[in-house]
Amino acid sequence: xxxxxxxxxxxxxxxxxxxxxxxxxxxxxxxxxxxxxxxxxxxxxxxxxxxxxxxxxxxxxxxxxxxxxxxxxxxxxxxxxxxxxxxxxxxxxxxxxxxxxxxxxxxxxxxxxxxxxxxxxxxxxxxxxxxxxxxxxxxxxxxxxxxxxxxxxxxxxxxxxxxxxxxxxxxxxxxxxxxxxxxxxxxxxxxxxxxxxxxxxxxxxxxxxxxxxxxxxxxxxxxxxxx
Amino acid sequence: xxxxxxxxxxxxxxxxxxxxxxxxxxxxxxxxxxxxxxxxxxxxxxxxxxxxxxxxxxxxxxxxxxxxxxxxxxxxxxxxxxxxxxxxxxxxxxxxxxxxxxxxxxxxxxxxxxxxxxxxxxxxxxxxxxxxxxxxxxxxxxxxxxxxxxxxxxxxxxxxxxxxxxxxxxxxxxxxxxxxxxxxxxxxxxxxxxxxxxxxxxxxxxxxxxxxxxxxxxxxxxxxxxxxxxxxxxxxxxxxxxxxxxxxxxxxxxxxxxxx
Amino acid sequence: xxxxxxxxxxxxxxxxxxxxxxxxxxxxxxxxxxxxxxxxxxxxxxxxxxxxxxxxxxxxxxxxxxxxxxxxxxxxxxxxxxxxxxxxxxxxxxxxxxxxxxxxxxxxxxxxxxxxxxxxxxxxxxxxxxxxxxxxxxxxxxxxxxxxxxxxxxxxxxxxxxxxxxxxxxxxxxxxxxxxxxxxxxxxxxxxxxxxxxxxxxxxxxxxxxxxxxxxxxxxxxxxxxxxxxxxxxxxxxxxxxxxxxxxxxxxxxx
Numbered sequence: 001x002x003x004x005x006x007x008x009x010x011x012x013x014x015x016x017x018x019x020x021x022x023x024x025x026x027x028x029x030x031x032x033x034x035x036x037x038x039x040x041x042x043x044x045x046x047x048x049x050x051x052x053x054x055x056x057x058x059x060x061x062x063x064x065x066x067x068x069x070x071x072x073x074x075x076x077x078x079x080x081x082x083x084x085x086x087x088x089x090x091x092x093x094x095x096x097x098x099x100x101x102x103x104x105x106x107x108x109x110x111x112x113x114x115x116x117x118x119x120x121x122x123x124x125x126x127x128x129x130x131x132x133x134x135x136x137x138x139x140x141x142x143x144x145x146x147x148x149x150x151x152x153x154x155x156x157x158x159x160x161x162x163x164x165x166x167x168x169x170x171x172x173x174x175x176x177x178x179x180x181x182x183x184x185x186x187x188x189x190x191x192x193x194x195x196x197x198x199x200x201x202x203x204x205x206x207x208x209x210x211x212x213x214x215x216x217x218x219x220x221x222x223x224x225x226x227x
Numbered sequence: 228x229x230x231x232x233x234x235x236x237x238x239x240x241x242x243x244x245x246x247x248x249x250x251x252x253x254x255x256x257x258x259x260x261x262x263x264x265x266x267x268x269x270x271x272x273x274x275x276x277x278x279x280x281x282x283x284x285x286x287x288x289x290x291x292x293x294x295x296x297x298x299x300x301x302x303x304x305x306x307x308x309x310x311x312x313x314x315x316x317x318x319x320x321x322x323x324x325x326x327x328x329x330x331x332x333x334x335x336x337x338x339x340x341x342x343x344x345x346x347x348x349x350x351x352x353x354x355x356x357x358x359x360x361x362x363x364x365x366x367x368x369x370x371x372x373x374x375x376x377x378x379x380x381x382x383x384x385x386x387x388x389x390x391x392x393x394x395x396x397x398x399x400x401x402x403x404x405x406x407x408x409x410x411x412x413x414x415x416x417x418x419x420x421x422x423x424x425x426x427x428x429x430x431x432x433x434x435x436x437x438x439x440x441x442x443x444x445x446x447x448x449x450x451x452x453x454x455x456x457x458x459x460x461x462x463x464x465x466x467x468x469x470x471x472x473x474x475x476x477x478x479x480x481x482x483x484x485x486x487x
Numbered sequence: 488x489x490x491x492x493x494x495x496x497x498x499x500x501x502x503x504x505x506x507x508x509x510x511x512x513x514x515x516x517x518x519x520x521x522x523x524x525x526x527x528x529x530x531x532x533x534x535x536x537x538x539x540x541x542x543x544x545x546x547x548x549x550x551x552x553x554x555x556x557x558x559x560x561x562x563x564x565x566x567x568x569x570x571x572x573x574x575x576x577x578x579x580x581x582x583x584x585x586x587x588x589x590x591x592x593x594x595x596x597x598x599x600x601x602x603x604x605x606x607x608x609x610x611x612x613x614x615x616x617x618x619x620x621x622x623x624x625x626x627x628x629x630x631x632x633x634x635x636x637x638x639x640x641x642x643x644x645x646x647x648x649x650x651x652x653x654x655x656x657x658x659x660x661x662x663x664x665x666x667x668x669x670x671x672x673x674x675x676x677x678x679x680x681x682x683x684x685x686x687x688x689x690x691x692x693x694x695x696x697x698x699x700x701x702x703x704x705x706x707x708x709x710x711x712x713x714x715x716x717x718x719x720x721x722x723x724x725x726x727x728x729x730x731x732x733x734x735x736x737x738x739x740x741x742x
Contacts, residue, residue, distance in 0.1 A: 086595075086596040087596065090533060356684070360677055361675050373671060378689075380727060380731055388720060
């Protein structure tokens, strides 16, 4: 059993005749952070969803937390936290009801709900339907949802969008480097992204244009991807 | 891969159909009650049988697709259902003509086979709109397979239900295929064989044409890629109800693959 | 909700140090029955807040009875006619509920959230079927008395237990097929159109069986009892499509 959190070898996924991802390979050790850069449509979200076991690879091998995806996806679910563009929360329900629902799905104790609500400072607004809350607040609840079950691996798609600087600081212990979790982050911010990366992947049109340790990459190289 | 045997199949289809038509028009004796119109029976019933078997085959191919995730099964499922729909329409039309000739009206509710057929036809008529309404090709294939299996299971159950419910007011002429004199049985069987061959040939033909087109597209893409052109420059094809074979079909023909 | 959830591991702190050794793969899947309960609870909560399905279904049914009164120009109907009108109305009202069944999940990321959880995905099928059944029962609690009041000639009284049986068998079939078709139709364009188009032919045998079974119950004079063959047919249909829905549902939840 290897210690790598993620091993990807020749991953390909097509969307009809278009290759959303092709020939992507990488390895990420536990506790490290992979930051994925690339223009829109490059395949960042697709890669994230494959790692989340939501999409199956069409070619290649993918191992997440030691288990093959999709054959052994069942062993991995519940150990991954996904924070995508959508909060994955029901607008008509309150924060507490949403988290309670997810807690039951994951077999998480109710005390944990209060813990995360406090951690994102939504404890006092937890009884209001989400549709009455601002985007920033909903995003905070989404963060709470993503870490509710204490996942070993975090998959974050531009996590700081919709968050004001204060909120960004707030969620840092939960989803930031300090949390100690293995992380894969899709980012459009070369400066900030590079700062927290251990490994950098640059995607363009579904292919890996760049894969290197963060120390070997500078902001200029990242900006190249977008040209 | 797909074109093998197409010629032999086409020839045998033409031959058997010609024999069947000859038997129907020149050899088999007229049926006492209905006269010449009854000969539609030799077209209508085989059409119905082949059509229904085609729908069920579509369901079986869909099961294979979900099990193996290979696109070729979805392809076959689509073609089988598509062709059965056409044969089904022909069934309804010939049945209607027969009803008009026998009872004077274009539709007959008391004939359970016709009624079941209408319901099945209405169900499968939604297959292509369903496919067309899903853009992601992989999901389109998957959802279409789920539908094809459900509909395939529905076909026999529906027949049982409708048959149970129909009051036998009129004598069931359309359904009476037993107790036929041997000439009629023989003609019927030959006609059935002809229809089956026709169905199979047309399906194979459609599969071959589509497959060839897909390979052509894949070759074009390969050529463009070799020339360094971005594949994104290819014109985006519009949404389609038909599944499209992937470029991966090409890889089976590479030297490395052949060496395996 | 009890404080302990069977099979759950207590999680101590939100943070963990980088040196913490990786745990062996936790083969922990949340028990299906508790997932179904959680889903059902969520489902009913959302419905109670939005009232999107049930009031519409009930109102539609009652309005339809009124329309039938004028369209048929009759004050009272019975027997075959009554059975037919009752079941057609119930079917179309059910379609309204079927159309809405997965909409909240499709639009608000409910599928993804569920797919990420360590659960047996059939739990969503069970929960949705139960939810749809609940909606149908509430619909019938309103629609059947309304039918008895507005259109039906003979009194419902004696026939009621048998009628409840027929309703139950019909509802099971509608729920199974409705849930499967709703799941297919929801993530397509024109989902409101495709749902009914796909569902109605599949529901025809239920309409046949239920109407034929109800017909003697709604007859003038001495109400008979439903013929066993129709009940058997309904039961068989429910069983077959229940199994099919169970076998195929998971394939719809993948992306």
